[in-house]
Amino acid sequence: MKFVITFWDKYAAKYLEQIARLNVIVLILIYLTITFIGYKICGETSLISDVHHFIYYMVVTASTTGYGDAAPTTPQGEIFTAVWVIPFALGLFGLSIGKGAFFLSQILYRRYRGKHMLTLKNHIVILGYSKTRTAHLVRMLQREEKGRREIVLVSVELEENPFDDSIHFISADSFTEEADLARANIREASCIVVDLDLDDATLTVALFASTLNKKADLVANFVDEVKCRILTQHIPNAECISGLGTELLAKSVIDSGSSFVHSELVSAHKGQTQYSIKVPNDASSFALADVFMSFKVNHEATVIAIRKAREVNVTINAKLDALVNPGDQLFYIADERVNFNDWPSK
Structure with a gap:
């Protein structure tokens, strides 16, 4: 037993690992070529006379199905089949199934493992x-x-x-x-x-x-x-x-309870939350007062800031006569996001 393990570790394992790295299709072609030549030398003309019949026989042998409709007829053919054809056919068949299953699993789990390509937009x-x-x-x-x-x-x-x-x-x-x-x-x-x-x-x-x-x-x-x-x-x-x-720590010291207000405004789980909406391009310019009450009365929302289009800064607590143009962004506080459509038209 020790001799077998030593032989495997020292010699067989190294060569088998190198063989396993080869392309399965290349291995199959090499195997089929050697088998074809071997059967020809052994005089098994019935097995190799027709390419389709030869492929059929090899698949049946490799899968261990063995229908019995095709078999070697000469003593040397039987020995060649027992020593070479069947053992290596089983090995290649198992290797092909393993490689195929691995390839299929790689395809199926690409999405779960984050290796796929997304085609999303506006995400x-x-x-x-x-x-x-x-x-x-x-x-x-x-x-x-x-x-x-x-x-x-x-x-x-x-x-x-x-x-x-x-x-x-x-x-x-x-x-x-x-x-x-x-x-x-x-x-x-x-x-x-x-x-x-x-x-x-x-x-x-x-x-x-x-x-x-x-x-x-x-x-x-x-x-x-x-x-x-x-x-x-x-x-x-x-x-x-x-x-x-x-900043929030300092604000809470100066105005007690500020941290609770800030937490409510950014929380997405309960209470009043801050949202924003963009003024449609087909709306006309208007004063903030024209929509301020509509937000409050119809949606229980309070407009708290304006951000002009293509500008970085935000104007907090803007005056009611502040001009709002198409493309500007309004920030408001509400229970839920508002679907506001009451914009002044052109």
């Missing part, structure tokens, strides 16, 4: 996965979007989708590899969220993502305010989430 792409933040972020987005936009998570750490099938998943080798981000169809995304553990990586990936899609809303999470300023210098319309914890 949200999240670059980076954090155990403490991403799950909560995804739940909030799902509740807010309600199927309006699909969500795609791109991760370099994970090999499988941490969420259910409602969240698309792409496994990437690098966030700065264009081919990986192309599988998330990042060029057609309407929003890109960059949330990595290191600010330097967040800055690099955010800048790279913006070169692939300049039209998408870019949101990046930083700890260091300096990195946030660097990003906005290069991409003025990028939204940086940074340092809000300290």
